[in-house]
Amino acid sequence: MINKIRILFFSPTGTGRRIALAIAAEFKQTDVVELSDISYPDCRLNSQPVIPEDEWLILILPVYAQRLPQLAVSYLWTFRGQQTPASVICHYGHVRSGIALGQATFLLRQQGFRVISGAVLPVDHAYNNEQVQILARPDITALISQLQDHLRQVRQLLQTCGDGSIDFHGGPRFNPACLIPQKWLACGTITLPAVRQTRCRQCQACRLACPTGAISNKLEIRADQCIRCLACVRACPQGARSLHFRQPVARWYLRYYGHQAHEPLFRIGKPSS
Numbered sequence: 302m303i304n305k306i307r308i309l310f311f312s313p314t315g316t317g318r319r320i321a322l323a324i325a326a327e328f329k330q331t332d333v334v335e336l337s338d339i340s341y342p343d344c345r346l347n348s349q350p351v352i353p354e355d356e357w358l359i360l361i362l363p364v365y366a367q368r369l370p371q372l373a374v375s376y377l378w379t380f381r382g383q384q385t386p387a388s389v390i391c392h393y394g395h396v397r398s399g400i401a402l403g404q405a406t407f408l409l410r411q412q413g414f415r416v417i418s419g420a421v422l423p424v425d426h427a428y429n430n431e432q433v434q435i436l437a438r439p440d441i442t443a444l445i446s447q448l449q450d451h452l453r454q455v456r457q458l459l460q461t462c463g464d465g466s467i468d469f470h471g472g473p474r475f476n477p478a479c480l481i482p483q484k485w486l487a488c489g490t491i492t493l494p495a496v497r498q499t500r501c502r503q504c505q506a507c508r509l510a511c512p513t514g515a516i517s518n519k520l521e522i523r524a525d526q527c528i529r530c531l532a533c534v535r536a537c538p539q540g541a542r543s544l545h546f547r548q549p550v551a552r553w554y555l556r557y558y559g560h561q562a563h564e565p566l567f568r569i570g571k572p573s574s
């Protein structure tokens with residue numbers, strides 16, 4: 302018996318938030334729905350020690366360097382389930398999703414959750430913008446609609462299986478790219494999003510959008526805290542912060558893989574008895 306749907310998301314540039322809101326809208330007529338946004342430092346201070354078995358956790362995370370964002374992983378280690386059912390949704394920038402779904406499944410299992418479904422969605426890349434135009438832009442509205450169908454099926458399954466013996470098999474698969482620390486890859490790919498002073502109106506929107514608190518009151522970025530998520534670039538209404546690739550090869554890589562066809566993946570566990 303599910304008494305609450307808890308939707309937890311980490312979304313510096315807003316794609317995960319959009320997905321979370323669409324799922325909440327889908328279920329709020331019939332269920333109690335709670336949204337937990339862990340995108341900002343303050344939100345991550347309130348950890349949720351135990352998520353009871355009568356809740357359904359829907360976890361929405363982006364793919365960073367072919368795995369889960371380290372910030373989100375650190376947060377997830379702080380709470381536990383009680384054989385609580387969980388569904389994972391990983392969305393990636395149309396390049397490679399790597400081990401993200403397997404990693405999330407493994408992590409949640411370790412923390413006492415039953416992972417009953419998984420979805421991997423190719424979406425727009427945070428590094429894509431009008432100046433770079435590196436990637437194809439998937440139809441997010443159509444993807445969300447497919448995702449809503451998928452989650453309706455999972456909800457149905459949860460209803461019919463009672464206490465639930467549904468199991469979804471997944472785990473991290475080896476991927477050589479994951480041997481390179483996430484931050485090195487990001488820092489090696491793009492520079493710090495510096496401010497163009499002539500355009501800046503000191504509105505502080507970039508500082509408030511930063512998921513790591515890396516931007517000071519004087520709008521300088523503390524390099525060691527910057528994960529290159531580009532939330533500040535997206536948030537700036539003046540276009541005063543911008544994205545610069547360090548090497549043409551990084552741009553080529555994103556463009557090359559980003560232009561290939563990518564299909565979403567939806568998996569639902571089968572009742573095991």
Ligand SMILES: Cc1cc2nc3c(=O)[nH]c(=O)nc-3n(C[C@H](O)[C@H](O)[C@H](O)COP(=O)(O)O)c2cc1C
Pocket residue numbers: 311312313314315316317318363364365366367368392393394395396397398424425426427428487528529530531
């Ligand atoms: C630091 C960083 C690393 C990323 N690495 C990958 C990647 O390895 N493969 C990929 O397809 N997309 C990658 N992306 C794109 C994100 O997965 C994608 O933009 C995601 O939708 C962002 O989620 P958000 O808008 O909810 O923050 C990366 C984005 C960032 C910021």
Ligand code: SF4
Pocket residue numbers: 494510511512513514515516522526527528529530531532533534
């Ligand atoms: S300063 Fe770095 S971590 Fe903060 S929003 Fe900008 S790119 Fe992201």
Ligand code: SF4
Pocket residue numbers: 496500501502503504505506507508520536537538539540541542
């Ligand atoms: S969001 Fe843009 S305009 Fe506002 S303070 Fe930051 S850089 Fe300046």
